[in-house]
Amino acid sequence: MPIDPTLPYDDQNVFAKILRGEIPAKKVYEDDYAVAFHDIAPQAPHHILVIPTGAYVSWDDFSGNASDAEIAGFVRAVGAVARAAGVVEPGYRLLANIGVDAGQEVPHLHVHIFAGRPLGPMLAR
Template identity: 65%
Template sequence: MAYDENNIFAKILRDEIPCKKVYEDDFALAFHDINPQAPVHVLVIPKGPYVSMADFTAHAPDDLVAGFMRAVGKTAEELGLAEDGYRTLANAGENAHQEVPHLHIHIFGGKPLGPMLVGHALGGEGPGGY
């Protein structure tokens, strides 16, 4: 998947499309997902043209990698999720159903989320059946 300068997250970073901002610093922008899958569902994106975690860690400068990861943690703190817990998820590529070709980490929280993967989703015999 190639980086598309006109993807929705690139447009959000350029202030061409509004977002409901949660956190921003020199390295990242965090905002509420427009189609939340949990009571709290926020996306954190790096400020740079990176498609996936592999692309980001291979090509971004070290200060951006560190700053972005810190921004994910700071965002969870700002949302009040750190004490009760939360889940992070980054889809990469077609098989993971990545819809936007810009690295983004989902933060889910606000309720018990249950198991991440159930064996049936992986072709197994039930929970843990993989």
């Protein structure tokens, strides 16, 4: 079910539970600002999710309420994860679904890193 990004943060969402260690995840990166792990239902040969450690529902929530250190740390983490996964060449796609129209399913900001094959056009036509 798509999420309304204007709703308050739900601390029982799956990513909040991963951050608290209540649900296992195959982590590939972790620091004070971000955690990255393999998606349990990959949509590409490489499909990694990167989430901020703070309780943010959407990009709007994050950019408006996170500290400068959190924002910089999260953005740097996305780049570090892509480099560590070896997907910078020949390329990768970043995707952040925000809100109902975009199909956001978990009410915690997250960025998908897709790579490992040609990914086609940005949107279905």
